[in-house]
Amino acid sequence: MALLDSLQSLSLSTLLYSTTFIASLALAYFVFSSRASFPAKAPKVVGENLPILGALRFWTARWDFFREAGARSPSGNFSFHFGQHRVVGFTGDKSRAVFFENRTLAFSEGYAILFGGSPKVKRDNSIVGETLTETSEFPGYFANRLTRMLKKENFVKGLPYLISDVRSNLDVLAASPSGMTDPFNSIYNIVFQLTMRTVACNDIANDPKLLARVLKLYETIEQSTTAATIMFPWLPTPAKARRTWGGAQLYRIFKRIIDERKKTGAKCDDPLQFLLDQGDDVLRVITFVLGALFAGQLNSGINAAWVLVYLATSSEWLSRVRAEVEAVAAKYSPNSTAPLPERLAALPIEAWETEFPILDMCLKDSIRLSMVGTAFRLNTSGADIKVGDEVIPPDALVAYPTGDIHQNPDIYPDPTRWDPGRYAPERAEDKKRQYAWMGWGLARHPCLGMRFAKLESNIITTFFVAYFDFELVGRDGGLMKEPPKVDLNGFQASKPKKNVFLKYRLREKVML
Ligand code: HEM
Ligand SMILES: *[C@@H]1O[C@H](CO)[C@@H](O)[C@H](O)[C@H]1NC(C)=O
Ligand SMILES: *[C@@H]1O[C@H](CO)[C@@H](O)[C@H](O)[C@H]1NC(C)=O
Ligand SMILES: *[C@@H]1O[C@H](CO)[C@@H](O)[C@H](O)[C@H]1NC(C)=O
Numbered sequence: 263m264a265l266l267d268s269l270q271s272l273s274l275s276t277l278l279y280s281t282t283f284i285a286s287l288a289l290a291y292f293v294f295s296s297r298a299s300f301p302a303k304a305p306k307v308v309g310e311n312l313p314i315l316g317a318l319r320f321w322t323a324r325w326d327f328f329r330e331a332g333a334r335s336p337s338g339n340f341s342f343h344f345g346q347h348r349v350v351g352f353t354g355d356k357s358r359a360v361f362f363e364n365r366t367l368a369f370s371e372g373y374a375i376l377f378g379g380s381p382k383v384k385r386d387n388s389i390v391g392e393t394l395t396e397t398s399e400f401p402g403y404f405a406n407r408l409t410r411m412l413k414k415e416n417f418v419k420g421l422p423y424l425i426s427d428v429r430s431n432l433d434v435l436a437a438s439p440s441g442m443t444d445p446f447n448s449i450y451n452i453v454f455q456l457t458m459r460t461v462a463c464n465d466i467a468n469d470p471k472l473l474a475r476v477l478k479l480y481e482t483i484e485q486s487t488t489a490a491t492i493m494f495p496w497l498p499t500p501a502k503a504r505r506t507w508g509g510a511q512l513y514r515i516f517k518r519i520i521d522e523r524k525k526t527g528a529k530c531d532d533p534l535q536f537l538l539d540q541g542d543d544v545l546r547v548i549t550f551v552l553g554a555l556f557a558g559q560l561n562s563g564i565n566a567a568w569v570l571v572y573l574a575t576s577s578e579w580l581s582r583v584r585a586e587v588e589a590v591a592a593k594y595s596p597n598s599t600a601p602l603p604e605r606l607a608a609l610p611i612e613a614w615e616t617e618f619p620i621l622d623m624c625l626k627d628s629i630r631l632s633m634v635g636t637a638f639r640l641n642t643s644g645a646d647i648k649v650g651d652e653v654i655p656p657d658a659l660v661a662y663p664t665g666d667i668h669q670n671p672d673i674y675p676d677p678t679r680w681d682p683g684r685y686a687p688e689r690a691e692d693k694k695r696q697y698a699w700m701g702w703g704l705a706r707h708p709c710l711g712m713r714f715a716k717l718e719s720n721i722i723t724t725f726f727v728a729y730f731d732f733e734l735v736g737r738d739g740g741l742m743k744e745p746p747k748v749d750l751n752g753f754q755a756s757k758p759k760k761n762v763f764l765k766y767r768l769r770e771k772v773m774l
């Protein structure tokens with residue numbers, strides 16, 4: 263799972279077999295041979311903790327590793343190294359509460375170490391390095407600006423633009439009466455445009471070519487985190503070079519837009535302008551924008567696609583969603599001879615935010631399934647953190663696997679199945695235990711983008727359902743009755759391993 267920061271797997275074997283890597287490791291072993299060991303009171307160190315490298319399954323099979331190590335430990339907690347880092351793994355209800363509630367476990371610092379994260383911007387225009395994101399006041403600044411951007415009045419103002427972005431993208435699909443589209447491409451791209459408009463800038467959101475280029479750079483950076491870059495952050499690797507290059511390109515693109523605005527005095531009514539008008543310096547503005555794109559895109563883009571994939575394979579939930587959409591249209595836009603998309607375009611923000619409980623349930627179970635991997639924190643207490651009899655050593659990372667709750671069959675029977683009915687009041691599976699669902703964060707770190715993420719997801723799903731009838735097919739066009747399964751050993755929300763497609767027909771009722 264990745265938030266302000268994201269990461270993607272790169273085959274460990276590629277890395278390990280590279281001779282330069284092994285040579286650097288050997289050198290590193292002599293230079294830095296003192297990786298800190300665990301104090302006696304720390305949770306028991308796992309058996310598979312190798313010298314220098316640590317527990318490799320943290321990278322290659324994370325959920326299997328956590329599940330097995332957690333089950334083997336009497337407390338449910340255990341310790342291991344990953345490269346130079348000390349990590350304490352948590353499982354179980356008590357540990358989860360500590361993880362989300364304890365003030366001494368820091369959020370941003372945890373992610374900054376274990377994920378490559380959004381690119382780091384340096385004063386001298388280069389990227390990467392110990393910079394703004396590592397200073398202790400940046401998270402507060404970031405949260406302040408993001409919260410102000412995502413205020414209701416901005417949603418009211420932005421809604422017509424979000425709707426018009428969604429419709430113009432769907433109109434491209436609707437240009438032919440039927441077709442096939444990979445939602446992890448087409449729907450994901452729509453989310454990127456909406457995210458760009460809501461937390462960054464219109465110049466890019468309005469320019470399809472530039473938008474596509476920025477998305478490519480975003481993906482270059484997202485995919486540049488490797489086992490080696492995390493284990494040994496000081497190692498110069500090709501992945502690190504790609505990341506630096508991608509970050510520098512993004513920096514240049516935003517810098518040019520800012521300089522242009524400053525030069526011509528042109529003002530644009532967008533988030534970038536809001537930051538500039540606050541008097542924030544260029545370094546902060548760009549660091550904010552890149553951080554917000556990284557926080558906002560991945561989960562929203564991947565889940566908006568998954569929801570349609572799940573609906574394509576469930577006639578029951580698709581018809582419930584259709585009924586909900588038609589009921590809301592009837593309530594707020596009663597002219598039933600007007601095409602459904604026109605009527606949806608007239609919905610006020612309140613309707614989008616409160617009138618789609620069925621859609622909320624659909625998104626909720628999609629998030630439960632897609633949010634794999636671990637959440638992270640870092641001890642910043644400067645002293646041992648006591649959890650029962652055991653201690654988390656200072657400077658150790660703490661990792662909590664989402665599967666510990668989201669894949670727990672005692673909480674969610676048949677846990678790999680998408681079933682929005684889990685959240686119906688009479689079942690309320692997510693209320694069975696404290697903190698049994700962590701899809702929007704918990705306790706001290708609620709997701710700051712939740713309202714926006716729900717809004718964009720609702721708009722996309724609703725219009726897609728209004729425009730098209732659709733089913734799920736493979737690349738060859740063959741019908742798929744079941745959705746693909748999520749890779750539970752993944753680190754973050756991802757596309758399915760094999761491409762799937764929505765085969766759609768424009769609904770006659772709404773023929774444009
Ligand atoms: C479906 C979409 C999304 C999901 C499932 C999601 C989920 C989460 C979760 C689980 C956390 C807490 C992580 C933890 O405790 O370790 C979180 C935090 C956060 N999210 Fe989201 N998120 C989504 C969309 C967004 C969007 C669109 C934005 C911004 C535009 C955003 C901004 C943030 C920020 C800034 C935090 C950190 C809060 C803090 O520092 O305490 N998220 N999100
Ligand atoms: C209802 O919508 C139809 C089609 O857009 C339009 O021709 C008609 O004038 C509308 N009726 C009212 C009462 O607005
Ligand atoms: C967090 O852990 C510290 C150290 O063990 C403890 O003193 C403190 O009471 C805990 N705080 C909370 C809110 O749980
Ligand atoms: C491990 O988990 C148990 C709950 O079963 C808790 O009481 C204990 O204090 C935890 N220890 C650590 C270090 O997390």
Ligand SMILES: CC(=O)N[C@H]1CO[C@H](CO)[C@@H](O)[C@@H]1O
Nearest residue numbers: 640641642643644645656657
């Ligand atoms: C990031 C951070 O503040 N970590 C602390 C954890 O504990 C060590 C040892 O006491 C401190 O030096 C670190 O500052």
